[in-house]
Amino acid sequence: xxxxxxxxxxxxxxxxxxxxxxxxxxxxxxxxxxxxxxxxxxxxxxxxxxxxxxxxxxxxxxxxxxxxxxxxxxxxxxxxxxxxxxxxxxxxxxxxxxxxxxxxxxxxxxxxxxxxxxxxxxxxxxxxxxxxxxxxxxxxxxxxxxxxxxxxxxxxxxxxxxxxxxxxxxxxxxxxxxxxxxxxxxxxxxxxxxxxxxxxxxxxxxxxxxxxxxxxxxxxxxxxxxxxxxxxxxxxxxxxxxxxxxxxxxxxxxxxxxxxxxxxxxxxxxxxxxxxxxxxxxxxxxxxxxxxxxxxxxxxxxxxxxxxxxxxxxx
Ligand code: MLT
Numbered sequence: 001x002x003x004x005x006x007x008x009x010x011x012x013x014x015x016x017x018x019x020x021x022x023x024x025x026x027x028x029x030x031x032x033x034x035x036x037x038x039x040x041x042x043x044x045x046x047x048x049x050x051x052x053x054x055x056x057x058x059x060x061x062x063x064x065x066x067x068x069x070x071x072x073x074x075x076x077x078x079x080x081x082x083x084x085x086x087x088x089x090x091x092x093x094x095x096x097x098x099x100x101x102x103x104x105x106x107x108x109x110x111x112x113x114x115x116x117x118x119x120x121x122x123x124x125x126x127x128x129x130x131x132x133x134x135x136x137x138x139x140x141x142x143x144x145x146x147x148x149x150x151x152x153x154x155x156x157x158x159x160x161x162x163x164x165x166x167x168x169x170x171x172x173x174x175x176x177x178x179x180x181x182x183x184x185x186x187x188x189x190x191x192x193x194x195x196x197x198x199x200x201x202x203x204x205x206x207x208x209x210x211x212x213x214x215x216x217x218x219x220x221x222x223x224x225x226x227x228x229x230x231x232x233x234x235x236x237x238x239x240x241x242x243x244x245x246x247x248x249x250x251x252x253x254x255x256x257x258x259x260x261x262x263x264x265x266x267x268x269x270x271x272x273x274x275x276x277x278x279x280x281x282x283x284x285x286x287x288x289x290x291x292x293x294x295x296x297x298x299x300x301x302x303x304x305x306x307x308x309x310x311x312x313x314x315x
Contacts, residue, residue: 005250007073008073008074008250008251008252008253009252011073011074011250011252011253011256012045012046012048012074012075012256013048014046014047014048016048016075017048017049017050017051017075018045018048018049018050018051018074018075018076018077019050019051019052019053019075019076019077020034020037020038020050020051020052020053020077020078020079020243021053021055021063021064021066021067021070021076021077021078021079022034022052022053022054022055022063022079023054023055023056023057023060023061023062023063023064023066023078023080023083024054024056024060024063024145024149024172024173024174024175025054025056025145025171025172025173025174025175025176026052026054026173026175027173027175028145028173028174028175028178028195029111029150029174029191029192029194029195029239030060030079030080030081030173030241031052031054031173031175032194032195032277033079033108033109033111033194033241033274033279034052034079035052036270036273036274037079037108037243037261037264037270038050038051038052039269039270040263040264040265040267040269040270041260041261041263041264043263044259044260044263044264045256045257045260053066054173055067056172056173057146057172058091058146058147058148058314059083059086059087059090059091059145059146059147059148059149059152059170059314060080060081060083060087060145060146060148060149061083061087061091061094061148061314063078063080064078064080064083064084064087064096065094065095065096067102067244067246068095068096068101068102068246068247069095069246070246071246072103072245072246072247072248072249072250073249073250073253074245074249074250074253074254074256074257076245076246077105077243077244077245077257078102078243078244078245079108079241079242079243079244080241080242080244081111081150081239081240081241081242082150082153082237082239082240082299082303083148083149083150084098084242084244084296084299084300085098085296085299085300085302085303085304086148086152086153086300086303086307087148088300088304089300089303089304089307089308090147090148090307090314091147091148091314091315092315093315098296098300099293099296099297100247101246101247102244102245102246102247103244103245103246103247103248103249103254103289104242104244104289104290104292104293104296105242105243105244105245105254105257105258105261105289105292106242106243106258106261106262106282106286106287106288106289106292107240107241107242107282107286107287107291107292107295108240108241108242108243108261108265108281108282108287109240109241109265109274109279109280109281109282110238110239110240110279110280110282111192111193111194111238111239111240111241111277111278111279111280112192112193112210112211112212112216112221112238112239112278112279113150113151113154113190113191113192113193113210113211113212113237113238113239114190114191114192114193114196114200114207114208114209114210114211114221114224115129115154115158115188115189115190115207115208115209115210115211115227116181116188116189116190116191116196116199116200116205116206116207116208117129117181117187117188117189117205117206117207117208118181118182118183118184118186118187118188118205118206119182119184119203119204119205119206120184121187121188121206123206123208124206125208126208126209126225126227126230127230129188129208130162130230130231133162133164133166133188134162134164137164137165137166138165138166138167139167140166140167140187140188141166141167141168141169141185141186141187141188142155142158142159142166142167142168142169142186142187142188142189142190143168143169143170143171143174143177143180143181143186143188143189144168144169144170144171144174144177144189144190145170145171145172145173145174145177146170146171146172146314147170147314148314149174150191150192150237150239151174151177151189151190151191151192152168152170153237153303153307154190154191154211154237155168155189155190156306156307156310157235157237157306158190158227158232158235159310160309160310161227161232161235162232166188169186174189174191174192174195175195177189177191178191178195178196178199178205181205182199182204182205190211192239193210193216193218193221193277193278193279194274194277194278194279197218197220197221197276197277197278198220198277200220200221201220207221207224208224209224209225209226209227209230210224210225210226210227211226211227211235211236211237211238212226212236212237212238213226213228213234213235213236214226216278218275218276218277218278221278240282240295240299242292242296243257243261245257254289258287258289261287262284262287265281265282265284265287
């Protein structure tokens with residue numbers, strides 16, 4: 001059932017929480033963006049409460065499907081990232097269509113990734129890491145957050161660039177993966193700076209490189225070389241995050257949510273938190289629903305052939 005016009009006009013009701021579905025584990029990079037964004041959207045939405053529902057599994061397709069099925073009344077949203085563009089190439093039977101099961105509310109940010117290793121890994125720079133990987137090949141355990149996740153995509157690109165097949169260990173998010181990496185249960189991971197910056201600063205993991213074509217300016221990440229400059233020419237992946245509502249959410253509700261999102265992305269506290277973790281907050285142009293939808297379609301067209309060439313399917 002679609003929200004009645006009356007409900008749509010009075011959205012959001014003061015006493016009804018808005019839920020943002022995060023399809024990865026609490027404490028991870030996607031969750032980090034969602035919690036910071038929820039905090040920044042509360043005031044523009046009239047101090048409503050916004051709760052996070054970590055609906056995890058299958059590289060974010062479980063939580064994304066849950067959002068697609070939700071009542072289209074504005075009280076259930078989805079925050080997901082590049083997985084919206086990679087899942088279609090990895091899952092043959094998704095119970096939703098990225099381009100028609102959702103309303104697009106806008107892009108939130110771009111987050112670079114870092115290649116990190118367990119503290120006891122016998123390599124102290126990228127060159128030594130590449131040597132260690134080429135010696136150990138499938139004995140190397142690389143953590144990710146399931147097929148479709150950002151860490152999976154980065155791992156796929158890294159393995160094809162190094163022409164080496166590693167053993168991949170999937171988690172419900174890179175928060176639990178990071179715990180195992182710090183504990184030495186897995187060897188390497190490619191993860192977003194929103195999750196690795198503090199662990200790198202605390203020297204709880206070894207940091208080897210960044211996945212952007214330009215070095216990062218965040219103090220803790222400044223010294224890391226780009227993979228592009230370390231022999232992996234053209235290696236370039238940043239993880240964009242977007243906000244979505246179920247298809248059929250009434251236009252007045254979408255307009256209010258988009259206005260609140262734009263206000264949140266201009267919130268100095270939100271910007272400062274994101275920049276401190278290496279993320280770049282989206283500008284107004286990218287927060288337009290039409291631009292968001294076009295961008296996701298372009299990213300899907302870009303990544304699908306790359307993923308298909310790697311020949312990995314999740315189902
Ligand atoms: C990913 O690898 O897609 C994310 O880091 C997963 C997460 O947010 O935990």
